[in-house]
Amino acid sequence: MDHLLILPLILPLLGGLLMLLPPLSKSRVRQRNFALGLASAMILISILLVVEARPGEIIVYHLGNWAPPFGIALVGDRLSTLLVLLTSVLAFCSLLYTFGPSEEEGSFFQPLMQFQLLGINGAFLTGDIFNLFVFFEVLLIASYGLLMFGGGKRRTRAGLHYVILNLAGSAVFLFALGILYGTLGTLNIADMARQVQLVDPADLPLVKAGGLMLLIVFGLxxxxxxxxxxxxxxxxxxxxAVAALFAIMTKVGIYAILRVFTVVFGDSAGDLSGLAGPWLWWLSLLTLTIGGIGVLAAKDMRRLVAHLIIISVGTLLAGIGLEREAATSAALYYLIHTTLVSAGLFLLADLIGRQRGKAGDRLIAARPMHQGKWLSILYLIGALAVIGMPPLSGFVGKALLMKSALAVSEMQWFWPVLLISSLVALIKLSRAGSNLFWHITGEKPVVTPVDRAQLTAVILLLSTPVLMSLFGGPLTELTDATAQQLHDVPGQIGGVLRTSLAEGSN
Known part of the structure; x- marks a missing residue:
């Protein structure tokens, strides 16, 4: 169990390398089977990590046996292990979907998926900001290749914009790291939380500038x-399958905001406390608004789901911007819900598009679907969940977030914007469902049976809103405990730096 924390990094790293070598590189079937086996093992490892971290102990793994803040450390607390488990479940369903007959992939597709998982897991488990930058680059490099897999003008254009923006973000990230290291003398998150309490007043503007530059990077x-x-x-x-896995990508940025601006620039940071709060609050409301406008303007189902993700980002940031335990707990519950449901809807959009002939997933009248009845049921579940209709988990998450915003100044802004965005989503998803399943041209359906593996992946993801409601009590207890541990900054500092602190006292 001593080395359990590093396995979420070792498995995808070695797995991706092995897939580049014979005999795995010569057979896509072998690659798929091997990748799905790795995903299954990752789920088991993630569950063990969650169980180990649940009592409240912070697991610290010292790479090279160098204690923090001087060495590289992996940190497994309730938050990081929970998100690694979420990533593992999402990866399993995404990889299961690649077993379908029409999945676009080459010999490098599965290795890139593993390197993507390496970057995501590393970002969640790292204990210092410099290695957060490193893992950001790992996941971004893999995502560049995955985004443009299959070619085409549309993917190339989107990939070019994605690469340019993230390269600019990486440059800003490095500038921020240089400023913070020069003023605080450390990039270990727990040690930074200790050093900001002692920062020289003359260095406060520099530290604020570095912190706000990090907010820009994480916001991107x-x-x-x-x-x-x-x-x-x-x-x-x-x-x-890539779009489904990308559903966790925005959550990496949200996790970084939550971790850095709660622990480093949290309530115990003195003059630097609440550095991001005012920015996050208003930007979250504007993000919710622009997401709702995008939902109304969407002309195909995939772009509709993409704008729903922007609405979820605004909702999550509003919870973080409230800067209190109850709001953080509600945001974590909603984060799990929206990640899995959004991924399921991306996969469902592909199944629907392949059964509508040339119309694809565009929201126009087309020929009937060969298996429209079952796909319509899955669409209904996903739509109700993402809108937030009771008794599914979307309703629970939004209700918890609204409950956490009880101050008059918060209610008068957050409640109307959140409820209006949900109404907009209800209207658009209703119209989209009508166009997809009721407005038909009268022609015979294209006989394209849904692959069982792909249908299973969609069912697994879209069943989570029901399961999260049925097991809402234990899950909210876990998110409450996770939020409490995250906001306990002295406990975070002591849990990560206990070895070096003990040595310093001798």
Missing amino acids: KAAILPLQFWLPAAYSAAAP
């Missing part, structure tokens, strides 16, 4: 207004 990853315009084009152009 999370697709906050005005940095959200890359997401609809990129997500709607990607291959279905």
